[in-house]
Amino acid sequence: DAMVIQNPRYQVTQFGKPVTLSCSQTLNHNVMYWYQQKSSQAPKLLFHYYDKDFNNEADTPDNFQSRRPNTSFCFLDIRSPGLGDAAMYLCATSSPRDNVAKNIQYFGAGTRLSVL
Amino acid sequence: QKEVEQDPGPLSVPEGAIVSLNCTYSNSAFQYFMWYRQYSRKGPELLMYTYSSGNKEDGRFTAQVDKSSKYISLFIRDSQPSDSATYLCAMSPNTDKLIFGTGTRLQVFP
Numbered sequence: 001d002a003m004v005i006q007n008p009r010y011q012v013t014q015f016g017k018p019v020t021l022s023c024s025q026t027l028n029h030n031v032m033y034w035y036q037q038k039s040s041q042a043p044k045l046l047f048h049y050y051d052k053d054f055n056n057e058a059d060t061p062d063n064f065q066s067r068r069p070n071t072s073f074c075f076l077d078i079r080s081p082g083l084g085d086a087a088m089y090l091c092a093t094s095s096p097r098d099n100v101a102k103n104i105q106y107f108g109a110g111t112r113l114s115v116l
Numbered sequence: 117q118k119e120v121e122q123d124p125g126p127l128s129v130p131e132g133a134i135v136s137l138n139c140t141y142s143n144s145a146f147q148y149f150m151w152y153r154q155y156s157r158k159g160p161e162l163l164m165y166t167y168s169s170g171n172k173e174d175g176r177f178t179a180q181v182d183k184s185s186k187y188i189s190l191f192i193r194d195s196q197p198s199d200s201a202t203y204l205c206a207m208s209p210n211t212d213k214l215i216f217g218t219g220t221r222l223q224v225f226p
Contacts, residue, residue: 048212088157102212106162109159
């Protein structure tokens with residue numbers, strides 16, 4: 001089945017220790033997104049890629065970086081995690097092939113990050 | 117004022133009840149309206165999407181959009197304990213970005 005896969009599902013890191021979260025997709029979608037979701041809150045868009053074009057949200061801290069080496073994979077790097085970065089990180093994809101498809105995003109199961 | 121408002125709940129109903137989940141919004145440019153279901157510690161799963169105003173039915177689920185009132189609803193008929201989850205509404209002004217509500221937590225008890 002085509003899907004969005006996030007690894008690992010759970011990640012524990014230490015305060016200030018860099019961490020990388022990964023996302024892969026078999027949907028062959030052009031657009032990939034990274035969201036941060038804290039408990040009882042809406043997902044907050046951090047950035048997204050349209051193919052290799054990187055689009056950062058204005059309020060995303062510099063501590064968060066991303067890489068997309070190819071269509072299938074996208075990585076979220078947190079350079080110096082703080083306690084406030086503990087959250088669920090969600091990867092999503094969409095396809096701009098038509099007006100309906102470009103508005104629909106498909107999500108992975110998420111990575112829950114804990115910062116000690 | 118948030119662009120999308122959603123009552124956080126929790127909403128607790130007995131099995132078999134009809135559930136009504138709602139969102140209001142302020143941006144008249146929104147054209148696409150989605151409902152996602154999110155189980156605890158999982159990613160959001162797309163349930164339904166609707167373009168512009170009107171109704172859409174899929175099994176026990178019905179989505180309604182009233183653009184004149186800037187109000188959308190999701191109805192769940194014959195609710196089941198397996199429907200217990202957080203339901204997120206999301207909207208798009210026909211771009212590649214979604215604006216989410218904060219989610220309503222639903223509990224269906226046997």
